[in-house]
Amino acid sequence: MEDRRLPVLVAHADWSCDPKKRWMAVSRRVRGTYEMEIPEPVGDTGSLLSCLRQRSNAGGPIIVGFDFPIGLPYSYASRAGITRFLDVLPLLGTGLWKNFYDIAEMARDISLYRPFYPFRPGGTSRGQLSSALGVANFQELLRTCERADAFRGNACPLFWTLGGQQVGRAAIAGWREVIVPALKDSPDTVSIWPFHGDLKNLLQEKGCVIVETYPAEACLHLGLKPPGKGYNKRRQEDRRRQAAILLAHAERRGLLLSNKLRTEIRDGFGYEKEGEDRFDAIIGLMSMIEVVLGYRTEDLPPTSEVRNIEGWILGQSEKNRGANLYP
Numbered sequence: 001m002e003d004r005r006l007p008v009l010v011a012h013a014d015w016s017c018d019p020k021k022r023w024m025a026v027s028r029r030v031r032g033t034y035e036m037e038i039p040e041p042v043g044d045t046g047s048l049l050s051c052l053r054q055r056s057n058a059g060g061p062i063i064v065g066f067d068f069p070i071g072l073p074y075s076y077a078s079r080a081g082i083t084r085f086l087d088v089l090p091l092l093g094t095g096l097w098k099n100f101y102d103i104a105e106m107a108r109d110i111s112l113y114r115p116f117y118p119f120r121p122g123g124t125s126r127g128q129l130s131s132a133l134g135v136a137n138f139q140e141l142l143r144t145c146e147r148a149d150a151f152r153g154n155a156c157p158l159f160w161t162l163g164g165q166q167v168g169r170a171a172i173a174g175w176r177e178v179i180v181p182a183l184k185d186s187p188d189t190v191s192i193w194p195f196h197g198d199l200k201n202l203l204q205e206k207g208c209v210i211v212e213t214y215p216a217e218a219c220l221h222l223g224l225k226p227p228g229k230g231y232n233k234r235r236q237e238d239r240r241r242q243a244a245i246l247l248a249h250a251e252r253r254g255l256l257l258s259n260k261l262r263t264e265i266r267d268g269f270g271y272e273k274e275g276e277d278r279f280d281a282i283i284g285l286m287s288m289i290e291v292v293l294g295y296r297t298e299d300l301p302p303t304s305e306v307r308n309i310e311g312w313i314l315g316q317s318e319k320n321r322g323a324n325l326y327p
Contacts, residue, residue: 005203007323008060010034012213013042014277015068017169023274025281025288026055030216034289035256036151038264039278045177049208062205064292065213065288067280068170069158070179070192071311074139076133076159084308086195087101101172101252103161115159129159129219143310144301145214149252152216152226179210184279193308193311193314195267198297199291211288211314217282218287221296221315222249234276240268242279247288 005068006029022042027034042048051062056062056102071085084089092100097113104110105119110132116131118124126138135141138242141157148154161168170181189207193199202209216226223245225231231238243266257265258273269275290296299317300306 005033005200006060006073006184006292007203007209008113009052009056009062009287010065010288011062012281013048014039014063014068014215014280015042015066015174016171016277017173021274021277023281024186024284025278027285028056029060030256033256033293035258036250036261036282036285037258038260040267040283041125045173046181048178049182049186050060053208060276061207061209063199063203063209063211063288063292065211065284065314066174066178067213067284068167068214068309069143069146070171070174070210070212071143073143073158073194074305074309075135075143076112077309079134084195085311086183086192089175090178090184101176101194103169103172105181107174111240116161116172118160118162124162126160133159140185144306145310145313145316151220153208153228155214155216181206182210192311193298194300194312199314201225212311213284213287214313215283216284216318217313217316221287222246222283224283231280233272235266236271236275238268239275239279240266243268246282253289253295255286256290261276287315 009026011024011026012023016022023039024042025036025039029037037171037172052062052064057139068205072082091097098116103115103119104114104117107128111119112133115133117129130138130141138157140156141159146155156167157166158168158171160166191202191206191209193202193209193211194204199209218227224242227233231241246265260270291298295316296315300312306312
């Protein structure tokens with residue numbers, strides 16, 4: 001990507017339905033590369049994007065990544081009569097869709113207009129969700145970009161809201177608190193990739209581009225194995241053992257890491273529970289920079305289902321999947 005089109009600021013937010021577990025890593029463009037600082041709390045979501053724009057000093061476009069799903073599974077959308085994600089997104093939570101964000105408490109409460117389930121554990125099953133939404137099995141609720149391949153397993157479908165891998169509650173918070181308000185308040189300056197177009201054009205035409213990330217995928221972009229494949233990212237010692245790979249990657253790419261960030265990486269991001277969140281924030285940011293600097297492409301399937309309904313994970317491509325893909 002030409003330097004004049006490089007965003008002046010790249011940020012990645014490790015998201016959660018719990019505001020205390022939302023951490024963000026921010027980098028600034030410095031002479032054709034990026035300077036990275038230690039992760040920080042996301043803070044107020046309502047002003048997040050405007051604050052990032054201010055930190056860029058209005059000197060050019062910014063790109064912000066979130067690790068929650070942005071898009072809908074095609075199997076669901078086709079049954080709900082949805083042909084464009086951006087058309088239905090501002091309607092969710094209103095009118096016909098007024099109960100969309102209300103997590104169903106009982107299986108009988110699930111519908112195409114109330115697809116998130118379950119509200120709490122006990123007497124629930126994935127089969128209840130897939131059956132109520134009219135799909136053959138739970139796997140059909142995965143978007144194309146969430147499906148397993150030779151390098152990592154399946155992600156968790158958007159609408160399932162139970163367990164440590166679930167992302168539904170985080171998506172609800174992200175859509176309602178960040179994305180929908182941003183598109184409503186700043187439609188001329190905020191866009192969502194890939195629904196609004198190709199990344200290169202959006203960075204030239206819009207002030208702020210929002211993208212989706214996925215930490216397990218991002219690890220592959222940096223030469224790491226996905227979590228669970230030989231290490232547990234919830235353990236400080238296991239995160240510490242990834243330090244050499246991360247620092248070597250930064251060196252290869254010419255990234256400028258602050259002394260505090262280098263110390264944090266070597267220390268495995270601390271012993272606190274938030275260490276896992278700070279780890280994911282940095283992993284996601286480095287992965288985004290891979291795409292911004294042109295080491296990975298934004299390639300995605302050319303199907304209208306992906307570009308208009310499902311969305312895609314930044315940096316994921318059938319052409320450049322796998323670890324240690326250094327030129």
